[in-house]
Amino acid sequence: MRRILALIFITTAVFAQNLIDTYRFEGVNSLIKQIEKTIQSKDYWLKRIKNDDVKFGYFQSPHFILFCNKRAKTLQVFAYKDGKLNEVAMFSNIIVGKLGDKEKEGDLKTPIGVYTLINKIKPSNTFYGPLAFVTSYPNLFDKVHHKDGYGIWIHGKPLDGERGDVSKGCIVLNNDEILRLDRLINYKKTTLEITEYPLFARKEDVAQILATLYKWRYAWKNSDIKKYISFYDKDFQRSNGMNLKEFIAYKKRVFRNKRGKKVEIYFKNIKIVPYQNIKNLPIYEITFHEDYISPGYEFHGYKEIYMIKRGDKFKILIEK
Structure with missing residues (x-):
């Protein structure tokens, strides 16, 4: 319950009022669903960073x-x-x-x-x-x-x-x-x-990346393999050398073992930086502290991914 209340107070006043009403009339489960929906919204993040200078990240x-x-x-x-x-x-x-x-x-x-x-x-x-x-x-x-x-x-x-x-x-x-x-x-x-030729961050890109991160997290924690792999780029490479095909096969095995089990994933201290590159491609480096908690396995530490914009979507290009 304390975690639920904390989530309410870190949102804006309007969102907080909506969340309180959801809790009053529909209970904790509906409240959690509403929070998940909110943090997966690009519009929410655009409002959240409205006055931020994100030129360099x-x-x-x-x-x-x-x-x-x-x-x-x-x-x-x-x-x-x-x-x-x-x-x-x-x-x-x-x-x-x-x-x-x-x-x-x-x-x-x-x-x-x-x-x-x-x-x-x-x-x-x-x-x-x-x-x-x-x-x-x-x-x-x-x-x-x-x-x-x-x-x-x-x-x-x-x-x-x-x-x-x-x-x-x-x-x-x-x-x-x-x-x-x-x-x-x-x-x-x-x-x-x-x-050599500066690549600056766009506020719309930062908001979209934040929303995408939480959509990816939601699919991950719910072992939704089809949705999860949709976030990965065709040219994806993992830090251990896996290509996309190998990574999907590996994740399918992991998700089968996690199906029906409670998984919690939290991101803290998120950093999103426009990745300077010789071709000036729309690539961003994203790092954060990840807490992954599931029956039989926990991870608490540094996470690093790179996303590239393909059309109107950001895809994970590299992951550690």
């Missing part, structure tokens, strides 16, 4: 965004909180690798994509300056597309002299700038978007 908790334009040689720093986006710094004339997307080790290109900062280090080699942020390249999208290489950092310049304007693929700032960046951000709550 949708974030449910305070976040920092680093937006690197390789062609313009700029790195913008944004703080995102409660739907508001504020630019806190702009670094110009940064050093980046060659134009084009990184494909393999040694091509001297800075990758195009969306990454997290996974560590902050003081380099043992003074060539990299006083500080470096280690990025998540290659990420899941890169690995599925067979890109290799490693060691893509945001770092400073040599402590013992100038290095010119050459980069082996990293993002290079002046030493005072890398130290300032460290003061501005919490690297553990930062997303790095690297592009």
Whole structure:
């Protein structure tokens, strides 16, 4: 009952009143059905994010965004909180690798994509300056597309002299700038978007993705295999190498075992980011904390998927 009441209060006042009336006149089961229907509605999410700035993505908790334009040689720093986006710094004339997307080790290109900062280090080699942020390249999208290489950092310049304007693929700032960046951000709550021709999020897309996520979740928790697989793209690949055909066969076995059993699935801390890519395809990276609870099995942890827009629908292209 406490969970039901909590769901009421997190909705808007109009929706809350409707839900209360549903509970008064039809009981808890009808209330749950009404909530499920509501969160699967694009219109609901459009109203929910009406005043949010989602240009660089949708974030449910305070976040920092680093937006690197390789062609313009700029790195913008944004703080995102409660739907508001504020630019806190702009670094110009940064050093980046060659134009084009990184494909393999040694091509001297800075990758195009969306990454997290996974560590902050003081380099043992003074060539990299006083500080470096280690990025998540290659990420899941890169690995599925067979890109290799490693060691893509945001770092400073040599402590013992100038290095010119050459980069082996990293993002290079002046030493005072890398130290300032460290003061501005919490690297553990930062997303790095690297592009040449910027791809920005559309509010309609974000709302549709949120609605699609909850439609997908509903089919999943109810073991509706036909509906569930309709959310997957023809070019789908799973992180373990499964293609769509193999994945469907696997899920059919899982769903048969779950049929008639109670399954609960919850998504928290959802992040939706326009995935920068060389072809500017309408792809979004979606990450969240997932709680999956069923008889005999539970999962509590990080979930990562990529969706692509096909016509008027979003389909799951990659999943981990």
